[in-house]
Amino acid sequence: MSAPQDLQRALSELLGDARLVACPLPGTDLTLWLIDGDNMDRAFSPEETRRILHEPPYWSFCWASGLAMARYLAEQPQWVEGKRVLDFGAGSGVAGIAAVNAGALEVVACDLDPLAIAACQANAALNGVELGYSTNFFAEADRFDLILVADVLYDRANLPLLDQFLSRGREALVADSRVRDFQHPLYRRIDMLQAMTLPDLAEPEEFRHVSLYHARRG
Numbered sequence: 541m542s543a544p545q546d547l548q549r550a551l552s553e554l555l556g557d558a559r560l561v562a563c564p565l566p567g568t569d570l571t572l573w574l575i576d577g578d579n580m581d582r583a584f585s586p587e588e589t590r591r592i593l594h595e596p597p598y599w600s601f602c603w604a605s606g607l608a609m610a611r612y613l614a615e616q617p618q619w620v621e622g623k624r625v626l627d628f629g630a631g632s633g634v635a636g637i638a639a640v641n642a643g644a645l646e647v648v649a650c651d652l653d654p655l656a657i658a659a660c661q662a663n664a665a666l667n668g669v670e671l672g673y674s675t676n677f678f679a680e681a682d683r684f685d686l687i688l689v690a691d692v693l694y695d696r697a698n699l700p701l702l703d704q705f706l707s708r709g710r711e712a713l714v715a716d717s718r719v720r721d722f723q724h725p726l727y728r729r730i731d732m733l734q735a736m737t738l739p740d741l742a743e744p745e746e747f748r749h750v751s752l753y754h755a756r757r758g
Contacts, residue, residue: 543573544662550655551575551597555588558600562666563738565602565634567611569641572632572663575600577739598631599651599659601737605691605715606631608733608750610638612715617642619713623685626650626709628677628701629692633660635715639688640669648672648680677708684709694718702727706757714753717746726755 543560551558559576575597613620613635621643627636630649633656639647649660649671657673664671674680687709692698693716702724705712714727722729731752737743 544658546658547573547600547655547662551600554595554597560600563602565607565610565738568607568614568638570610570634570637571666572602572634573600573659573666574602574632574738597655599653599656600632601739601741602632602634603691604735604737604743604748605717605750606634607738608717608735608752609635609688609690609713609715611735612731612733612752613638613642620644620647620686624683625686625688626674626677626680626684627671627688627690628705629689630660631656631691633663633671635688635690636660636671637664637667637669640664640671641667646672648674648684650674650677650680652676677704680708682708685711687712689714689716691716691718693722702755706755710757712755714755715750716753717748717750722751722753724753724755727753728755730754 560573561576562571563574564571620639622645624646625639625644626648628650630651633649636647636649687705729751733750736748
C-alpha cells in the first residue's frame with residue numbers, strides 16, 4: 541500500500557529519507573499513516589532540525605494523548621454515540637476517527653494546517669470512515685455536542701483556548717500529558733490513561749501519563 545503522494549512529498553521536503561507507512565495502533569483497531577520511525581534512527585542535520593522546528597510534521601505522528609483518547613472512546617462509546625463531535629487540532633485525525641467508530645453521528649476534523657487536514661482525509665480513507673473538515677474553529681456554528689481536544693496544550697499559549705471550546709460545543713473532553721499544573725474552574729480530571737507517542741520519540745516517562753479532563757457548559 542502506497543502512502544498518499546501529497547503527504548509523502550511534504551514529508552520528503554522536510555526529511556529527504558523519511559517515509560510514511562501504514563502503522564496499526566496498539567490497543568486499537570485503527571491504522572494511521574505515520575513516519576517510519578525505524579528509518580529515522582539517526583541524528584538530524586542542522587538544516588533538517590531547522591526545517592522541523594519551523595514546520596513540524598505533527599500530522600505524521602500519533603501523539604500519546606491522541607492514542608489515549610482513541611482507546612478511551614472505544615472503551616467508553618457513550619461519550620460520542622449519536623452525537624455531533626468536533627476534533628480540535630486534529631493532527632492525524634486519530635481521535636475523530638475513533639469517535640466515528642464509536643458511533644458518533646457526525647465528526648468534523650478541525651486543524652489550521654492544510655497538511656493535517658490532508659492527513660486526516662488519508663487516515664479516514666485508510667480506516668474506511670467519513671469525516672467533515674474545517675480549518676477555522678471559530679467559523680463553526682455552536683452546534684456540537686462534544687469537542688475533543690488531544691495533545692493541544694503542549695504550547696501553554698494554547699491554554700486560553702480552554703475558555704473557547706464550550707463556545708462551539710456543549711461539552712469538551714481534553715486529553716493532555718504536558719501541563720503539570722492544570723487548573724481551570726470549568727474542567728475536572730476524570731481519568732488517568734497510559735499511552736506513548738508513535739513512532740517512539742523516547743519522551744520522558746511523565747509524557748506517557750495522560751490526564752483526561754471534562755467540562756460541561758452551564
